[in-house]
Amino acid sequence: MVLMGCSAFLAFACISKTPTQKPLDINELTKNQTEVHGTEVKPEDVHLTNPLNAQWVADGKAIYDLKCQACHKLTTEKLVGPGWKGVTQRRKPEWILNFVTNVDMMLDKDPQAQKLLEECLVRMPNQNLTVDEARKVLEFQRSNDGEK
Amino acid sequence: MINKQNQFFKISNLKSNTMAVSSKFLSTITLAAATAAAMFSCKPKGAESAVSGDAASKVYVAPGKYDEFYDFVSGGFNGQMSVYGIPSGRLLKIIPVFSQFPENGWGFSEETKPMLNTSHGFVPWDDLHHIALSETNGEHDGRWVFANGNNTPRIARVDLKSFRTAEIIEIPNSAGNHSSPFITPNSEYVVAGTRFSIPLDNQNGDVPINTYKQNFKGTVSFIHVDSSTGRMNIAFQIRTPGVNFDLARAGKKVSNGWMFFSCYNTEQANTLLEVNASAKDKDFIMAVNWKKAEEYVKAGKGQKETVKYAHNVYDETTHMATSTMENQVLVLDPKDCPDMLYFIPCPKSPHGCDTDPTGEYIVGSGKLAAVIPVFSFTKIQKAIADKAFDGDFDGIPVIKYEAALQGEVQKPGLGPLHTEFDNDGNAYTSMFVSSEIVKWRVKDQKVLDRVPTYYSVGHLSVMGGPTAKPYGKYLIAYNKITKDRYLPTGPELAQSAQLYDISGDKMKMILDFPTVGEPHYAEALPASLIEKNSLKIYKIENNQNPYVSKGEAQTKVVRKGNEIHVYLTAIRSHFTPDNIEGVKMGDVVYFHVTNLEQDWDVPHGFAVKGANNAEILIMPGETQTYKWTPDRVGIFPFYCTDFCSALHQEMQGYIRISPAGSNVPLVWGTNKNPLTNQTASSGPAANQ
Numbered sequence: 001m002v003l004m005g006c007s008a009f010l011a012f013a014c015i016s017k018t019p020t021q022k023p024l025d026i027n028e029l030t031k032n033q034t035e036v037h038g039t040e041v042k043p044e045d046v047h048l049t050n051p052l053n054a055q056w057v058a059d060g061k062a063i064y065d066l067k068c069q070a071c072h073k074l075t076t077e078k079l080v081g082p083g084w085k086g087v088t089q090r091r092k093p094e095w096i097l098n099f100v101t102n103v104d105m106m107l108d109k110d111p112q113a114q115k116l117l118e119e120c121l122v123r124m125p126n127q128n129l130t131v132d133e134a135r136k137v138l139e140f141q142r143s144n145d146g147e148k
Numbered sequence: 149m150i151n152k153q154n155q156f157f158k159i160s161n162l163k164s165n166t167m168a169v170s171s172k173f174l175s176t177i178t179l180a181a182a183t184a185a186a187m188f189s190c191k192p193k194g195a196e197s198a199v200s201g202d203a204a205s206k207v208y209v210a211p212g213k214y215d216e217f218y219d220f221v222s223g224g225f226n227g228q229m230s231v232y233g234i235p236s237g238r239l240l241k242i243i244p245v246f247s248q249f250p251e252n253g254w255g256f257s258e259e260t261k262p263m264l265n266t267s268h269g270f271v272p273w274d275d276l277h278h279i280a281l282s283e284t285n286g287e288h289d290g291r292w293v294f295a296n297g298n299n300t301p302r303i304a305r306v307d308l309k310s311f312r313t314a315e316i317i318e319i320p321n322s323a324g325n326h327s328s329p330f331i332t333p334n335s336e337y338v339v340a341g342t343r344f345s346i347p348l349d350n351q352n353g354d355v356p357i358n359t360y361k362q363n364f365k366g367t368v369s370f371i372h373v374d375s376s377t378g379r380m381n382i383a384f385q386i387r388t389p390g391v392n393f394d395l396a397r398a399g400k401k402v403s404n405g406w407m408f409f410s411c412y413n414t415e416q417a418n419t420l421l422e423v424n425a426s427a428k429d430k431d432f433i434m435a436v437n438w439k440k441a442e443e444y445v446k447a448g449k450g451q452k453e454t455v456k457y458a459h460n461v462y463d464e465t466t467h468m469a470t471s472t473m474e475n476q477v478l479v480l481d482p483k484d485c486p487d488m489l490y491f492i493p494c495p496k497s498p499h500g501c502d503t504d505p506t507g508e509y510i511v512g513s514g515k516l517a518a519v520i521p522v523f524s525f526t527k528i529q530k531a532i533a534d535k536a537f538d539g540d541f542d543g544i545p546v547i548k549y550e551a552a553l554q555g556e557v558q559k560p561g562l563g564p565l566h567t568e569f570d571n572d573g574n575a576y577t578s579m580f581v582s583s584e585i586v587k588w589r590v591k592d593q594k595v596l597d598r599v600p601t602y603y604s605v606g607h608l609s610v611m612g613g614p615t616a617k618p619y620g621k622y623l624i625a626y627n628k629i630t631k632d633r634y635l636p637t638g639p640e641l642a643q644s645a646q647l648y649d650i651s652g653d654k655m656k657m658i659l660d661f662p663t664v665g666e667p668h669y670a671e672a673l674p675a676s677l678i679e680k681n682s683l684k685i686y687k688i689e690n691n692q693n694p695y696v697s698k699g700e701a702q703t704k705v706v707r708k709g710n711e712i713h714v715y716l717t718a719i720r721s722h723f724t725p726d727n728i729e730g731v732k733m734g735d736v737v738y739f740h741v742t743n744l745e746q747d748w749d750v751p752h753g754f755a756v757k758g759a760n761n762a763e764i765l766i767m768p769g770e771t772q773t774y775k776w777t778p779d780r781v782g783i784f785p786f787y788c789t790d791f792c793s794a795l796h797q798e799m800q801g802y803i804r805i806s807p808a809g810s811n812v813p814l815v816w817g818t819n820k821n822p823l824t825n826q827t828a829s830s831g832p833a834a835n836q
Contacts, residue, residue: 080720121794123793127747
């Protein structure tokens with residue numbers, strides 16, 4: 001039984017031996033990972049401009065699909081975390097960036113973040129976004145809130 | 149304070165224990181009773197007296213602080229490797245290597261099953277004996293740790309970034325892979341010698357067992373390690389006379405390019421070895437000039453032989469193992485390759501065979517010998533040049549004992565097994581029968597100190613002890629008998645280990661800790677060589693598992709004949725999909741679980757009621773597959789087995805199994821009725 005499962009799976013495993021994309025450099029991918037939660041983003045670090053950067057909106061949507069969508073809807077409906085509709089009006093941009101990239105600091109210090117934890121009871125996970133990636137997600141949130 | 153009666157009990161207990169093992173060991177040799185008595189009279193008054201007052205402060209690692217060394221300890225018959233922090237003796241991790249491990253699903257998940265494939269099929273257990281940390285210039289480099297599977301001959305490589313088994317290669321033409329995986333100074337090779345000689349794989353093995361001398365052969369294999377990837381391949385095997393190879397060490401510095409294997413049963417016995425392999429006064433250490441062997445390989449002296457062995461590799465981007473069956477090995481026959489092998493006589497049934505940090509001295513530890521011989525590499529070279537031989541053994545020159553000998557440690561104790569070194573010219577030998585560690589000076593073989601172990605020490609390990617630059621400081625004794633060391637736990641006890649401070653002239657016991665499985669060898673290295681490189685998550689963007697779901701939008705359930713593939717995601721604290729209907733009796737379900745978390749130390753678990761399998765753990769960013777064959781109609785819950793958040797208890801789902809032939813459509817979802825596609829009653833709208 002076990003062996004049959006094993007050999008059946010080997011057949012699947014063989015598919016992966018001819019990757020369609022360039023093989024990844026495993027050493028590069030698995031090298032030193034420091035656990036960084038970023039440094040605090042200050043108000044002057046974020047510049048919002050219009051019209052929106054269409055590329056950032058698209059990139060932000062892709063990041064949302066992979067790392068955020070499981071818990072946040074794009075409506076006002078709360079799932080695990082709050083829905084995102086209106087978030088850019090409710091929060092300052094640096095607050096959003098810090099909550100994504102410095103969640104430990106926010107939950108330690110920020111009363112509004114602490115209030116959210118009391119409501120949701122799940123710590124906002126560190127999804128290992130860089131500040132640049134978080135900025136793109138913010139652009140997507142602005143787009144979701146109707147900005148052009 | 150322990151009362152006198154109790155102390156007396158301990159002494160007598162220790163004595164009877166010692167006697168029991170010694171009679172097993174010494175039944176075949178005569179030992180003067182007086183010597184034995186003298187030995188026993190050296191016994192300690194009790195374990196407490198061996199511990200000095202400041203021991204606790206030396207091993208105390210305050211909460212939140214880290215240990216100075218990582219210690220990689222073989223698990224023996226559990227087929228695993230355990231990792232301890234030294235000096236605290238805290239258990240940090242168990243790494244499954246040649247074993248299935250229900251704790252994390254290793255060898256149970258579909259991705260990891262191929263790691264345990266062999267030419268004999270799926271072999272989910274083995275006997276893991278020895279540890280070899282990778283080296284550069286004879287010093288630890290903190291990249292990989294190798295281990296041998298003794299029973300179904302295999303060598304494994306564990307990656308020290310992920311602390312996971314990355315590769316396992318089976319060794320053909322081998323049985324009892326004991327003298328393995330000892331490593332050369334630049335990790336060029338790990339080796340594998342046959343403990344049990346046998347008719348080789350492409351010979352007719354259907355021969356009478358008592359034709360050992362004609363039909364049984366040994367091999368030593370040199371497995372090349374790729375310097376950038378660590379990938380192993382069997383570079384060549386050397387055919388040898390049929391004997392039992394026991395342990396090995398690479399030459400280093402002056403002796404770099406040589407490998408030394410201890411061997412016993414030069415009597416070539418095939419029954420009651422306890423007696424029949426203990427007849428001769430001396431067996432051998434086999435010296436292999438592997439640089440010479442490389443030249444012979446280059447010159448085409450090797451014969452390609454048809455064999456069959458599995459080579460299994462785990463890929464950290466697909467999170468999936470592949471098993472490939474190899475069918476050829478290159479064999480060097482010493483008859484075609486002069487000056488490659490030499491035998492050095494060594495008293496008596498040698499076990500350990502250890503080279504000192506300078507590479508000049510090779511120490512043979514004869515289990516039944518009354519002395520510990522120290523051989524000189526320079527003298528061995530001179531003996532070879534002068535042809536100072538005592539004939540040959542099956543065509544291989546035997547160097548004269550005296551010509552190779554530097555000196556002997558006199559009256560070291562009983563049952564010497566293994567020797568390690570510090571950086572100050574001292575050697576430390578474990579004495580199984582007399583239960584002690586003996587410290588002696590390499591240059592004049594003078595005994596300097598001895599301390600008791602509790603009880604019957606097997607291997608010992610000095611920090612960096614087998615390298616060209618030992619760190620010294622601590623020594624650990626891995627004991628074979630535990631008896632009264634800890635609170636009793638029935639007939640089956642944990643094995644005991646003892647930590648000694650060796651920084652001064654006198655060795656001092658400072659800690660006693662139980663271990664997992666049955667440790668044989670262990671190697672330790674400074675934490676700084678590893679800790680900064682330790683992997684924390686698998687980046688989800690780089691996940692190339694063919695069954696990954698990169699985000700909930702990619703989750704789905706696919707039917708392929710009677711196979712149901714569930715592409716499922718896990719994130720605090722729900723699965724998507726978590727309601728699945730339309731699966732029928734006769735279907736086989738594969739849950740491909742992707743952990744969408746990207747935070748360190750947030751694994752999710754997965755288990756389904758009735759699965760004939762373990763639970764699995766899925767690390768952040770990883771995909772692992774759980775196979776389940778439903779055995780009855782009904783509703784079956786599945787849930788997260790790793791407490792992940794405040795709502796962990798809510799992290800669950802249901803799969804509905806209908807009768808074969810049922811017309812329930814295959815549907816799935818989370819937070820909706822999959823049959824009607826209507827959203828389930830949802831939580832309150834956020835007012836923030």
